[in-house]
Amino acid sequence: MIAALLFASLPFASMGARAQEIEPRAYSNAPVGVNFFIAGAVRTEGGLSFDAVPITDARIETTSAVFAYARTLDLWGKSGKFDVIVPYTHLQGTALYQGDPIERDVTGFGRGAFRMSINLHGAPALSLEEFRDWKQDVIVGVSLQVSPPWAQYxxxxxVNIGSNRWSFKPEIGVSKAMGPWTFEAQAAVVFFTDNDEFFNGNTRSQDPLYSLQGHAIYGFSNGTWLSVDGTWFAGGRSQVNGVLNNDLQQNWRVGATIALPIDRANSIKFSASSGVSARTGNNFDAIGVAWQHRW
Incomplete structure (x- = not known):
């Protein structure tokens, strides 16, 4: 059971999907001093949107190898976590740019991210021995995720894998355990710096992108857990050289995640999500698998 509880939640999204990731158990508790290494693969297919507006009719496929490291921390007596995620992506497909067909086939590093999180209520910093007897009630946590402009561009x-800008994502999350069920809600906003090398020397700026997500998680007696997930995101309207684009986002996605413990040190997670409705782009399907080792 402890092996299942320790499955670190890291977002296995890629490129433009990063702001729309679905991530259950982001604010679960774990013993202090535990390290996690995660290796996974994510594939997306469909109407991904990119910084290079006005792209339309996108038929883009991406395949990403994703590597991550996380460590649980004692932050002033409260449980916390630092994690870093690095994707390496192959992108190929076609789209229309201002009505003209374009094609792209490129491989490179995707947008990595660093994140620091702390559980402010309901999840104290515990040793492994103390954690064995701990029971969750309500957890309230916050995090800050930073993505540097180090991806292929x-x-x-x-069309590129990266977007040549920084992004900053503060988030708050609440998790409530009720028997074998855990219910979670998260609210976040992503702030973007300008891309001053946007498509032949232009400058692109973007308004903040707001998001909400919720999860209903069921834990089985053998340590397996299953989550049904949903997310909504809106905002993010962009400007190129001060001229507003018609790309306000108001989109919904749903998904599911299942985590399977192999032994005390290893787990496997499978995830899938799909766009339900999309005002502009991002109506894509995604599937992923990840292996985690802890020590």
């Missing part, structure tokens, strides 16, 4: 191309 070519200002002369309309």
């Amino acid at each position: 070519d200002e002369g191309r309309a």
Whole structure:
């Protein structure tokens, strides 16, 4: 059971999907001093949107290898976690740019991220021995995720894996355990810096992107857990050289996640999500698998 509880929640999203990730158990508790290494793969297919507006009719496929490291921390007596995630992506597909067909086939690093989180209420910093007897009630946590502009980017191309800018994502999350069920809700906003090398020397800016997500998680007696997930995100309207684009986002996604403990040190997680409705882009399907080792 402890092996299942220790499955670190890291977002296995790629490129433009990063702001719309679905991530159950982001604010679960774990013993202090535990390390996690995670290796996974994510595939997306469909109408991904990119910074190079006005792209339409996108038929883009991506396949990403994702590597992550996380460590649980004692932050002033409260449980916390630091994690880093690095994707490496192959992108291929077609789209229309201002009515003209374009094609792209490129491989490179995707947008990595660093995150620090702390559980402010309901999840004290515990040793492994103390954690064995701990029972969750209500957890309230916050986090800050930072994504640097270190991904593949070519200002002369309309479609890239990266976006040549920083992003900052503060978030608050609440988790409530009720018997074998855990119910979670998260609210976040993503702030973007300007891309001053946008497509042939232009400058692109973007308004904040707001998001809500919820999860209903059921824990089985053998340590397996299953989550049904949903997320809504809105905002993010962009400007190019001060001219507003018609790309306000108001989108919904749903998904499911299942985590299977192999032994005390290893677990496997499978996830899938799909767009339900999308005002602009991001109506894509995604599937992922991840292996985790802890020590």
